[in-house]
Amino acid sequence: MTYGEYYYLVKYDMKLVDGSWIAKSPNMKIPLQMSREEASVYYTLKFREYWKSLNLTQK
Numbered sequence: 001m002t003y004g005e006y007y008y009l010v011k012y013d014m015k016l017v018d019g020s021w022i023a024k025s026p027n028m029k030i031p032l033q034m035s036r037e038e039a040s041v042y043y044t045l046k047f048r049e050y051w052k053s054l055n056l057t058q059k
Contacts, residue, residue, distance in 0.1 A: 002042060003033045 006026065014023045034042060 001028070001031055002039065003031050006031055 006028070009026055010023055014021050016022075
């Protein structure tokens with residue numbers, strides 16, 4: 001999980017309760033920010049797995 005994905009999950013789970021925003025803390029350590037090269041490798045692999053999981057066949 002990347003730093004950006006972590007904060008997206010935190011923001012996605014926020015709820016407005018009695019006029020205050022409440023966020024649950026995820027049960028994980030905050031990941032470190034990746035370098036541009038590390039992020040490109042991470043997302044390349046992630047998208048390859050995603051497209052593979054769709055099981056699309058070309059005709």
